[in-house]
Amino acid sequence: xxxxxxxxxxxxxxxxxxxxxxxxxxxxxxGSVLVTIDSITAWPVENVDALADTDFDQIxxxxxxxxxxxxxxTLQFPHPRLYKALTARQIGVEVMDTNAACRTFNILMSxxxxxxxxxxxx
Numbered sequence: 500x501x502x503x504x505x506x507x508x509x510x511x512x513x514x515x516x517x518x519x520x521x522x523x524x525x526x527x528x529x530g531s532v533l534v535t536i537d538s539i540t541a542w543p544v545e546n547v548d549a550l551a552d553t554d555f556d557q558i559x560x561x562x563x564x565x566x567x568x569x570x571x572x573t574l575q576f577p578h579p580r581l582y583k584a585l586t587a588r589q590i591g592v593e594v595m596d597t598n599a600a601c602r603t604f605n606i607l608m609s610x611x612x613x614x615x616x617x618x619x620x621x
Contacts, residue, residue, distance in 0.1 A: 510536045513601035534616040545620050547575040555582050561615050565591040569600030569618040
């Protein structure tokens with residue numbers, strides 16, 4: 500699926516997604532990534548079962564108000580203890596399939612929210 504680019508010059512936006520990849524600013528990313536308005540970082544986690552609580556430390560450094568965890572083509576909930584450090588700092592965590600996370604990121608980012616998309620490869 501292709502998404503239309505809005506007028507948020509210089510900001511990262513998801514411009515497409517498909518089976519096993521996301522496209523950010525028209526550049527394809529095949530692995531897991533952490534995306535903020537101004538950064539794209541590889542995230543060394545392949546799927547929900549491989550998540551550890553330390554995997555969320557990198558997200559904390561971005562100081563988001565909300566985290567969108569895209570779990571691949573299907574919705575899979577990680578154990579809440581894994582992201583306990585986020586919720587303890589009153590950072591919202593929304594778990595959704597990757598396609599929904601991409602669309603939601605674009606909306607929240609366009610509203611000026613401090614959002615991180617944590618996109619899992621599968």
